[in-house]
Amino acid sequence: MSAPRRPADPSGLERYYVLTGGRSGPGGSASTLDVATLVVSRAVPLPGMQHEHEEILRRCREPLSVAELGAHLHLPFNILAVLLSDLLQAGRVEARDPIPAHDAGRGADLALLEEVLSGLQRL
Amino acid sequence: MDFKGFDRPGAPAAGDTRSVKVMIAGGFGTGKTTMVRSVSDIKPLTTEETLTQASAGVDHLIGVADKTQTTVSLDFGKISLNDTLMLYLFGTPGQERFWFLWNGLFKGALGAVVLVDTRRLASSFRAIEEMERQRVPFVIALNVFPDSRDHPVEEIRDALDVPPHTPVVAFDARDRAASRDVLVTLVRHLKDRSAAALEPR
Numbered sequence: 001m002s003a004p005r006r007p008a009d010p011s012g013l014e015r016y017y018v019l020t021g022g023r024s025g026p027g028g029s030a031s032t033l034d035v036a037t038l039v040v041s042r043a044v045p046l047p048g049m050q051h052e053h054e055e056i057l058r059r060c061r062e063p064l065s066v067a068e069l070g071a072h073l074h075l076p077f078n079i080l081a082v083l084l085s086d087l088l089q090a091g092r093v094e095a096r097d098p099i100p101a102h103d104a105g106r107g108a109d110l111a112l113l114e115e116v117l118s119g120l121q122r123l
Numbered sequence: 124m125d126f127k128g129f130d131r132p133g134a135p136a137a138g139d140t141r142s143v144k145v146m147i148a149g150g151f152g153t154g155k156t157t158m159v160r161s162v163s164d165i166k167p168l169t170t171e172e173t174l175t176q177a178s179a180g181v182d183h184l185i186g187v188a189d190k191t192q193t194t195v196s197l198d199f200g201k202i203s204l205n206d207t208l209m210l211y212l213f214g215t216p217g218q219e220r221f222w223f224l225w226n227g228l229f230k231g232a233l234g235a236v237v238l239v240d241t242r243r244l245a246s247s248f249r250a251i252e253e254m255e256r257q258r259v260p261f262v263i264a265l266n267v268f269p270d271s272r273d274h275p276v277e278e279i280r281d282a283l284d285v286p287p288h289t290p291v292v293a294f295d296a297r298d299r300a301a302s303r304d305v306l307v308t309l310v311r312h313l314k315d316r317s318a319a320a321l322e323p324r
Contacts, residue, residue, distance in 0.1 A: 016173070034231050035170060035197065036144035036211040063140040065211055067199050071168035076194070078172060098142045098211070100231045110317050116143060116233070117310045119204025123162070123303045 019052055019075075020082040033081050035067040036098040043092040052083050053092075060093060144211045145306065146229055148254065149238030150246025154266040154296035155214035156198045158238065162302040163200025163212065171196050195221045197228075210306075219249045229254075234309050235261040238296065241274045244282055251283060262312050264305045265293040288315075 040063040045054040055073060070080050087093040099112055147155045160167045172195045198214040215228070229235070235254050239247040254261045263285060265274070280291045290308050294301040 034144070034227065035199070035213060036142045036231070038140055038142050038209070040140075063209075065142060065201070065209070067170040067197065067211065067213070068168060068201070070170040071199075076171045076173035096141065098144045098231045099233075110314060110321075112143070113233075113310055113314045113317060115208060116204055116210065117307065117314070119202070119208060119210070120303055120307050120310065123202065123299075 016076070016079045019050075020079055023082050032097065033066055033084060033095065034098055035065065035070075035077065037066045038063040038096045038098075039066060039069060039084060040064075040094050040096075041092065042094050043090075050083075053087060056083060056087060057092060063096070139207045140209065141207060142209045142211055144213060144232050145309065146213050146215055146232045146235040146259065147238065148215045148235050148247075148250040148261070149266075150219075150240070150243065150248075150250060151217035152243075153238040153240045153247060155217075155238055158236070158264075158266075158296040158302045158305070159198055159200040159212050159214045161297055161299045162202060162306065164203055165201050167198050167200045169196050169198050193221070215250070219253060229257045229259050232259055234313050235259045236264050236305055236309055237261050239263055239265050239279070239283065240268060241265050241271045241279060242268065244279070247283070251285065260313055260316055261289065262305065262309045263289060263291040264296075264308075265291065266296045267293050 039056070039060045041057045041060040043057065045057045049057075052073065052075070056069060059069060059072060066077065066080060066084070069075075069084075070077055073080065075083070084093065084095070088095060099109070147158055149155055156167065173193070195216050197216065200212045202210040202212070204210050213228075213232075237247055237250050237254060251261075251263075263280075263283060265271075265276070265279060276291050276293065280287075280289075283291075285291065290312050292305060292308055294305050296302060
């Protein structure tokens with residue numbers, strides 16, 4: 001079976017339109033995606049899958065941030081978010097948001113900051 | 124089973140890996156990308172957000188042709204803090220007017236480093252204002268360029284009008300250890316803030 005082909009003109013709005021089926025923004029769980037959200041595959045690529053979906057599953061065998069995925073796949077954040085939302089809804093990937101700075105008005109978790117600090121000091 | 128072949132023996136379970144992010148802000152040409160490059164474990168990468176707007180007053184027949192694209196780029200790097208914790212560093216776009224276009228750019232960041240070129244203090248005013256407006260805790264790092272005059276830190280603190288508890292340090296963004304130390308200063312500052320927030324009033 002042959003892999004899906006890339007559009008002849010692999011840049012610009014036409015390409016993005018084709019990739020996302022004309023959808024402009026993700027819905028549901030993907031709308032909270034951050035550039036530092038880690039994505040990890042929970043399934044193997046299926047035959048006949050959209051090329052970009054397959055590529056995401058392949059690259060995310062190890063957790064990879066949305067920013068890294070975007071850089072490797074040459075896709076802007078908003079387009080990638082639409083593709084990730086498909087995979088999230090199908091349960092094919094898992095996403096983990098960065099640990100936020102504030103938790104209901106309190107400062108960041110001291111234990112986390114301690115962990116970050118010792119990691120930096122080992123550099 | 125779907126997971127087969129994905130988990131390697133001895134490797135931490137993928138689901139355990141966590142990330143934190145720190146923003147590197149500052150005016151155009153203050154050394155944001157230089158700092159990201161000097162501390163990152165990976166070759167810095169660029170990710171983009173494409174913003175599409177319908178352009179007013181222009182008549183086109185085909186849908187895609189009447190839109191304009193603005194691309195906002197973020198240079199970023201990564202530091203493995205330990206087996207399960209990744210620190211992502213994002214250099215903000217030089218033109219601050221684009222920041223608001225990237226939805227939630229600062230949300231979820233532990234904090235920010237605002238880089239200042241002491242020869243052009245004003246170029247970082249906007250970045251400082253933006254951190255204050257978005258309530259992102261930050262430290263000021265004076266990137267010392269070869270022809271920078273020696274500026275006393277307190278004098279610069281006054282000129283930048285930052286609160287007394289905000290750390291202001293001088294460093295060379297090209298130097299890995301110096302850039303690492305700026306991040307250490309930021310995390311210590313965050314710890315102090317957290318500790319202060321936990322104290323009874």
